[in-house]
Amino acid sequence: MIKINRPFARGTAALFQIPYETRLSECGSKHLALYQALRDGIVSGLLEPGTRLPSTRQLAGLYRLSRGSVSLAYEMLAAEGYVRTGIGQGTFVAGRPGSLPPAAPALQGASRVPGEAQTEAGAEAASRPPKLELSAWGERVNRAAGKLIGRYADPPGFAGVSFVPRGMGEKGFPWMEWKAAVSAQWRKLGPGADNRWTxxxxxxxxxxxxxxxxxxxxxxxxxxxxxxxxxxxxxxxxxxxxxxxxxxxxxxxxxxxxxxxxxxxxxxxxxxxxxxxxxxxxxxxxxxxxxxxxxxxxxxxxxxxxxxxxxxxxxxxxxxxxxxxxxxxxxxxxxxxxxxxxxxxxxxxxxxxxxxxxxxxxxxxxxxxxxxxxxxxxxxxxxxxxxxxxxxxxxxxxxxxxxxxxxGGFDRHLRRMRRICHKLQMRLRLGLEGPLAALFETVPSDAGLALFAYWRGDEADYRRLRERSRERGAFWQDGSRYRMADGPARPSALFGFAHLEEEEIAAGIERIRQAAVELKLIPHGDHGDQGGSNHA
Amino acid sequence: MIKINRPFARGTAALFQIPYETRLSECGSKHLALYQALRDGIVSGLLEPGTRLPSTRQLAGLYRLSRGSVSLAYEMLAAEGYVRTGIGQGTFVAGRPGSLPPAAPALQGASRVPGEAQTEAGAEAASRPPKLELSAWGERVNRAAGKLIGRYADPPGFAGVSFVPRGMGEKGFPWMEWKAAVSAQWRKLGPGADNRWTxxxxxxxxxxxxxxxxxxxxxxxxxxxxxxxxxxxxxxxxxxxxxxxxxxxxxxxxxxxxxxxxxxxxxxxxxxxxxxxxxxxxxxxxxxxxxxxxxxxxxxxxxxxxxxxxxxxxxxxxxxxxxxxxxxxxxxxxxxxxxxxxxxxxxxxxxxxxxxxxxxxxxxxxxxxxxxxxxxxxxxxxxxxxxxxxxxxxxxxxxxxxxxxxxGGFDRHLRRMRRICHKLQMRLRLGLEGPLAALFETVPSDAGLALFAYWRGDEADYRRLRERSRERGAFWQDGSRYRMADGPARPSALFGFAHLEEEEIAAGIERIRQAAVELKLIPHGDHGDQGGSNHA
Structure with a gap:
């Protein structure tokens, strides 16, 4: 017992290899810092089983803590089994599990603080990721989800007109009205309210x-x-x-x-x-x-x-x-x-x-x-x-x-949205069925937020135009993104319009037209972005 | 063509077996009522393929509708393929698919309005539910979910003190503070806001x-x-x-x-x-x-x-x-x-x-x-x-x-909750470890919203006490609800306390004590609901 008590007679400098002060700056709470420092000492083997810990009064004096904080730290350690307390006898480090060697990597690492040099064994354990054998379901879902990633994104760094569909954008949603409606419901929540939900x-x-x-x-x-x-x-x-x-x-x-x-x-x-x-x-x-x-x-x-x-x-x-x-x-x-x-x-x-x-x-x-x-x-x-x-x-x-x-608020909103979408779709069709009609065959539609179009020519031309248009600042969603089968298919494109303004749509169409003229896919025309005439 | 046009010369009474007026009162919109009445007539076979429909002017006059409403109804029918329109020729009922007999139950029923008598074939189709073969996953999830249903419910009609755990109940949640926090976030939503979410x-x-x-x-x-x-x-x-x-x-x-x-x-x-x-x-x-x-x-x-x-x-x-x-x-x-x-x-x-x-x-x-x-x-x-x-x-x-x-609001709330829960748990333990200590063995805990206890006696006594307590107005959660294995196990009980008030807990314990006295599981005592002394 003399050896065990020795550190406290001399002071506690030798007690903790993980300094309390470091812990304190990390976790911001005195008793938690003390708890962690003690715990790390026990887990790492620095504090051997059977070691008697100082009394709360001693430790409080050493670390300038209140005795309440020390008691709290001891209680936490006791609750978790790190220490054992005998009434009137003091607090002792509990026995460590025999199955685990003193320097097992899993334990050594547990006392690591950020920035501290790792032991080799610890570094090895950390750098070797656990083998993951997903269920067949997990494998399938991962594979299928992977195919979806990036489907609806613009090219990196693209800053032109993007026809990639993205809903209505920031346009026209009556935020004030909707927020008022939600706030009214929020006010009703609370004690005694009818919060039935299933x-x-x-x-x-x-x-x-x-x-x-x-x-x-x-x-x-x-x-x-x-x-x-x-x-x-x-x-x-x-x-x-x-x-x-x-x-x-x-x-x-x-x-x-x-x-x-x-x-x-x-x-x-x-x-x-x-x-x-x-x-x-x-x-x-x-x-x-x-x-x-x-x-x-x-x-x-x-x-x-x-x-x-x-x-x-x-x-x-x-x-x-x-x-x-x-x-x-x-x-x-x-x-x-x-x-x-x-x-x-x-x-x-x-x-x-x-x-x-x-x-x-x-x-x-x-x-x-x-x-x-x-x-x-x-x-x-x-x-x-x-x-x-x-x-x-x-x-x-x-x-x-x-x-x-x-x-009736929702229907008013819908009517507004329909008017806007109708107008925007007409503007898009002015282009696709006008100057670009020789290239794209639109599918008639009197609804929606995007317009689908088949490519009239061969696939090589489609790819060239898509690339050149991107360079000129216009980008659309490739229809092949929606293919469910493998194998060749007619090239197609999806033009989202609802998030754009009329001028943006016109500008995007004009850029595609210019790209097509450059590639000699359509003859040069002088109608600019007015659209309307058919060059097919 | 004479036969086809006849109804309109005589009036339209014979045209629709499903009256437009009924539809109107149902759906509240004139053109939609007309659309539905016509659609039902076509689907049910009353309006035969090739039938020429009246002009928009005629129909508008007959039903006192605007021509716009009639046009809208015709457009909807045309968009769905119910009618075909030849420019300058009028509107005709489209051909029905040859694969389906005129009176197939699936079609007959489609024209049914609520309250209308069903044909026998229609009634048969409706009363014979489709055969459902769930996936193995679906079967498993259904079976497993079925076992959960009703686990956390009081007995039907029970109005006494229920210790079935249900969180904190209406107690102590700072609704005003939380609503203010959410409202502040709601105000920030909207155009231009940083609504990043993934x-x-x-x-x-x-x-x-x-x-x-x-x-x-x-x-x-x-x-x-x-x-x-x-x-x-x-x-x-x-x-x-x-x-x-x-x-x-x-x-x-x-x-x-x-x-x-x-x-x-x-x-x-x-x-x-x-x-x-x-x-x-x-x-x-x-x-x-x-x-x-x-x-x-x-x-x-x-x-x-x-x-x-x-x-x-x-x-x-x-x-x-x-x-x-x-x-x-x-x-x-x-x-x-x-x-x-x-x-x-x-x-x-x-x-x-x-x-x-x-x-x-x-x-x-x-x-x-x-x-x-x-x-x-x-x-x-x-x-x-x-x-x-x-x-x-x-x-x-x-x-x-x-x-x-x-x-810091969340932590303030937690501290309040902990104080309340601590007090309530102590009140519960006063009873379970006092007058009921001969019956229940509580598991020490300095946390949580519910207290677990093993039954000290045999299972028959447990069941009798549980039933008698229920009759006396006290009910707890049977520990067997949490069993994962089949087979015999020591009876146990879970007492949720966080949703109750101190007086309710005391009253519930006293009812259990009275029930136990009636069943001679514990001797008669005179301490009422004060608890504290151990009758074991």
Missing amino acids: TEGSERLRRVIAERLGRERGIRCSADDVVITGGSMQAIAIVSQLLLEAGRTAVVEDPGYPGIGFAVHGTGAALEPAGVDEEGIVPQDWRADLLFVTPTRQFPTGAVLRLERRLALLDWASRRESWIVEDDYDSDFRWGGRPIEPLKSLDREGRVVYVGSFSRTMRSEIRIGYVVLPPALREPFVRAKRLYDPYPEGIAEQNALAEWIES | TEGSERLRRVIAERLGRERGIRCSADDVVITGGSMQAIAIVSQLLLEAGRTAVVEDPGYPGIGFAVHGTGAALEPAGVDEEGIVPQDWRADLLFVTPTRQFPTGAVLRLERRLALLDWASRRESWIVEDDYDSDFRWGGRPIEPLKSLDREGRVVYVGSFSRTMRSEIRIGYVVLPPALREPFVRAKRLYDPYPEGIAEQNALAEWIES
């Missing part, structure tokens, strides 16, 4: 959405059929996992929404690309368990699915006992008449899952999507959602949105 | 959390290592899916958190229950890929994992090349000294995933959790999160929380 989301918003879908889209559903999701991706991912797995097949539109491909790949199911023409997806008698379709406005081409095909898809699902996910991603952005009624409104057997979102119509920051589930899938969906998102994150936003829809 | 969550909150973890828990990490999640369940579910699958094994504490069992079952991996004693989980040389552990305060028993065991777990993970998920679910509710430092702070090899949450320390409505990921798992985790929750839902709340932590 995995399904705000009951009020679900009711308002059900009513709106009935009124605007002819979908007869109740709040019970609607589940609020964190954007539409969550709904697509969960439905995919419920219905797909290795050995099953999902049909996806080609070109189509890459997020759907991501979700399907994640499940391990086979992905069967389905062709799309100017009337939307071409129905076939697929051997498949699930079909993803964007009937109201095909993504990305914008084609409207004809009635015959809609009925044929429902008929297919009925005969094959398959399911359909209808992704109605931007039906609200239609200025040519009312939004077209969805497949779901024709679904008599309960085979269609209808997915919608407010992230496009409002702001991408507003992550409110929803799914209308057929009866058979409702409970399985809600149970699965509990894994990832058991309770809604933004109940105030959900209630605010319900209020905004009921008060 | 799948990982608010960069500012991630930085603040990393700093706080370094200061308070000794976890050295940066914002890059932290990902914000929608509560801790999302983190647990995603990590499970990344590392587990059929053929792999996860070790879980028994008793333990049912949500972890849910996540493990979902992956198809085997679940190996690990015993827990008064010093936490008992380390073994498990053949397993992943270990879930609550070292700071074992859930639900409250035991603190001793240092030897912590080091043994890390050693196990290193030797087995396995991973550890440390669920630090309520370390912030510790009044006995500082929060105990987590396993993660001793993790040198990068094998520990640290999961935390603000839903317990603040309000369960606030769904902000986080995960500190070792380098190897960071990117796979973020990629997988993109499937379910690609962007944070509540960026304003996230930024508000960062601000609240930095300004």
